[in-house]
Amino acid sequence: MAEILCFASHNKRRTAQRGFREWRRIFGSAFHFDENTRWADLPDEVILFLCEESPERKNSLYDLLMSAHCGGSGRDFEAQAFDRLTGLLNAYFLISDQARFECMRRLGWLERIIRENQSIVEIVMDAGSYEYSSAFEVPEPTPAHPAYEEDLQSRGMDRPALVRKFIPEALRLFKERVKRESPATQ
Numbered sequence: 001m002a003e004i005l006c007f008a009s010h011n012k013r014r015t016a017q018r019g020f021r022e023w024r025r026i027f028g029s030a031f032h033f034d035e036n037t038r039w040a041d042l043p044d045e046v047i048l049f050l051c052e053e054s055p056e057r058k059n060s061l062y063d064l065l066m067s068a069h070c071g072g073s074g075r076d077f078e079a080q081a082f083d084r085l086t087g088l089l090n091a092y093f094l095i096s097d098q099a100r101f102e103c104m105r106r107l108g109w110l111e112r113i114i115r116e117n118q119s120i121v122e123i124v125m126d127a128g129s130y131e132y133s134s135a136f137e138v139p140e141p142t143p144a145h146p147a148y149e150e151d152l153q154s155r156g157m158d159r160p161a162l163v164r165k166f167i168p169e170a171l172r173l174f175k176e177r178v179k180r181e182s183p184a185t186q
Helices: 007-019 023-029 044-051 055-066 072-077 084-108 121-126 133-138 148-153 159-165 168-182
Strands: none
Touching: 007 023, 007 055, 007 121, 023 044, 023 055, 044 055, 044 084, 044 168, 055 072, 055 084, 055 121, 072 084, 072 168, 084 133, 084 159, 084 168, 148 159
């Protein structure tokens, strides 16, 4: 008797296979990326790579977005028609923020990140991720966040700017932590 397939599950698995191909090339067998992989599941070293500015990091996120939607590779990202590119850039900034907010969460600066229960593939495939309003989705800082008091004073009105303002400091601290805890440095 033939096996019954759930098309939604099958499509999500195929999307993950396509979307994460560049990540698998970069990280090899260090981590298994699949349709259920959430930001919280990723090792610190992967989060750090996805937070720091580099051409390889940018292309890996471009490739995730393009490949998941069967739109080519990351190299084709910037050649898209203006309307499509605008949506892709919104999603790129959302995904970049998600990685950086996960970094801040691991530092104790954020209690949780927006969409934390969704897999990365679900976020990439969610039409809302491609809307301009997604850029304003910023989690509430904890008392450990350097902008916590300022956020309280502004009653959250300036939260997107305040939380992002400390991304460089968060990356510096996170990088130090990753180096300190890395087995290669011990």
